Amino acid sequence: MRAYLLNTCVAALLLGCVAVRAEPPRHAFDETAFAGLADATQLGRERLDYMLDGANGAELRLTRCAQVAETDEAAVREDQYPLLRLLRVNCEALARFAMSRPARRSYLPEALTPALVSDLPSQALPAMGGQVVPPVGGRLGALPGGASIEALLGGRVRVLTRSDDIVYTLMAQGDFDGDGLQDMLLRMDWHARDAFGHGVDLLQITRRSVGGPYESNWRLSAQP
Amino acid sequence: MPLNMRVRQQVVRKLEAYEGRVNHFYLDSVGKVTVGVGHLLASRSAVAGVDMILGAGGAVAGLAEKHDEYDRVVAQPTGYRAAHYRSVTRLVMPDAEISRLRDHHVRVFYQELQTIYARRNGYPDDFDDLPEFVQMALFDLVFNLGATRLRAVFLNLDRAIRAGDWHRAAAQSHRPQVSAARNLYVRQLFLSASGVPALCVPTC
Numbered sequence: 052m053r054a055y056l057l058n059t060c061v062a063a064l065l066l067g068c069v070a071v072r073a074e075p076p077r078h079a080f081d082e083t084a085f086a087g088l089a090d091a092t093q094l095g096r097e098r099l100d101y102m103l104d105g106a107n108g109a110e111l112r113l114t115r116c117a118q119v120a121e122t123d124e125a126a127v128r129e130d131q132y133p134l135l136r137l138l139r140v141n142c143e144a145l146a147r148f149a150m151s152r153p154a155r156r157s158y159l160p161e162a163l164t165p166a167l168v169s170d171l172p173s174q175a176l177p178a179m180g181g182q183v184v185p186p187v188g189g190r191l192g193a194l195p196g197g198a199s200i201e202a203l204l205g206g207r208v209r210v211l212t213r214s215d216d217i218v219y220t221l222m223a224q225g226d227f228d229g230d231g232l233q234d235m236l237l238r239m240d241w242h243a244r245d246a247f248g249h250g251v252d253l254l255q256i257t258r259r260s261v262g263g264p265y266e267s268n269w270r271l272s273a274q275p
Numbered sequence: 276m277p278l279n280m281r282v283r284q285q286v287v288r289k290l291e292a293y294e295g296r297v298n299h300f301y302l303d304s305v306g307k308v309t310v311g312v313g314h315l316l317a318s319r320s321a322v323a324g325v326d327m328i329l330g331a332g333g334a335v336a337g338l339a340e341k342h343d344e345y346d347r348v349v350a351q352p353t354g355y356r357a358a359h360y361r362s363v364t365r366l367v368m369p370d371a372e373i374s375r376l377r378d379h380h381v382r383v384f385y386q387e388l389q390t391i392y393a394r395r396n397g398y399p400d401d402f403d404d405l406p407e408f409v410q411m412a413l414f415d416l417v418f419n420l421g422a423t424r425l426r427a428v429f430l431n432l433d434r435a436i437r438a439g440d441w442h443r444a445a446a447q448s449h450r451p452q453v454s455a456a457r458n459l460y461v462r463q464l465f466l467s468a469s470g471v472p473a474l475c476v477p478t479c
Contacts, residue, residue: 085354086355102356124456134356137304179452180428180450182430183427214424218305243419243421244421245421247294247313247418248421249303250451251304
């Protein structure tokens with residue numbers, strides 16, 4: 052029993068050594084995750100090359116995030132509304148990254164993995180309205196009804212629940228809330244499995260200690 | 276019982292507006308190959324269930340050609356409008372096939388709505404006997420949420436429908452992920468059924 056405990060402690064220490072890296076935490080934005088981002092070399096002066104179908108039958112060319120923010124949803128064809136939302140989410144991620152700074156410490160892995168996503172709180176599921184909310188304290192890997200979690204190309208992770216097909220994409224890493232700890236900005240794209248509904252949201256996650264729980268500490272759709 | 280013609284026309288019009296009507300493969304937001312009126316091809320093998328032709332007026336595409344088309348499109352980056360993927364496609368879905376798939380979806384959702392909303396389940400009427408505007412609103416909701424979520428997650432809406440309280444149903448129909456215009460449309464449908472003059476129903 053004593054040997055087992057000792058081994059467990061050594062293993063925990065080793066895991067801790069892996070989790071707290073010697074290199075500075077990454078401060079990065081994945082430009083490939085932002086469809087239509089043509090140039091982000093100067094933060095705050097990004098350039099887009101993105102087309103939507105306008106409600107008036109003409110094409111609507113979007114070249115700046117400021118233009119995206121000013122575009123009324125009535126200006127785009129109804130089937131393009133989800134893409135306008137996607138652009139807004141991507142622009143928000145870029146803006147948050149531009150205002151962030153490198154973290155001093157990180158308890159997060161460097162990449163988005165199925166293991167990490169499996170340990171995300173169940174609040175990291177799509178918010179679709181209604182009155183039933185995910186159980187507090189639950190994790191994506193232990194949802195009632197089960198969830199299949201798999202890695203996709205490009206560092207993305209797919210979660211298939213009974214009702215939804217959800218893809219998590221790592222958009223940016225850094226300190227987004229000024230507490231010195233590494234955060235991750237995840238985009239969550241989802242599609243209902245038994246309907247046409249789909250949507251997108253942006254989540255910020257962090258971890259405050261070695262082996263501690265992953266926390267969702269900011270969410271775009273929860274903002275006023 | 277066949278779906279009321281006025282309801283069907285409106286439901287089809289709105290579904291095409293929300294999903295678009297696209298005659299080539301493209302990627303949806305989670306990287307699934309899609310065609311027609313939001314018809315999702317859940318896997319590579321699902322191409323066997325859709326008819327495609329080689330360009331406008333061309334020959335019927337074989338399974339290998341449809342597999343190749345699927346492979347070309349699924350390899351593209353996600354996050355663009357359907358037209359973005361046209362340049363990598365070679366096959367076209369005939370108009371009649373787009374309508375056939377669309378009508379299949381409408382039929383499946385109609386059957387689900389008939390199964391849920393029935394007097395024997397505690398609702399004020401069977402689906403086909405509910406006010407037309409309520410039928411249109413429920414179609415919009417089920418298209419977006421699916422039958423399970425509509426009944427098991429939108430609990431306040433379900434209570435309002437069971438009570439035949441369309442005014443309360445209007446207030447409980449909000450979905451955060453759809454456009455303000457679409458939420459307004461459904462709210463107006465319920466309000467119209469409750470006798471409140473609507474702003475734009477059914478044209479909005």
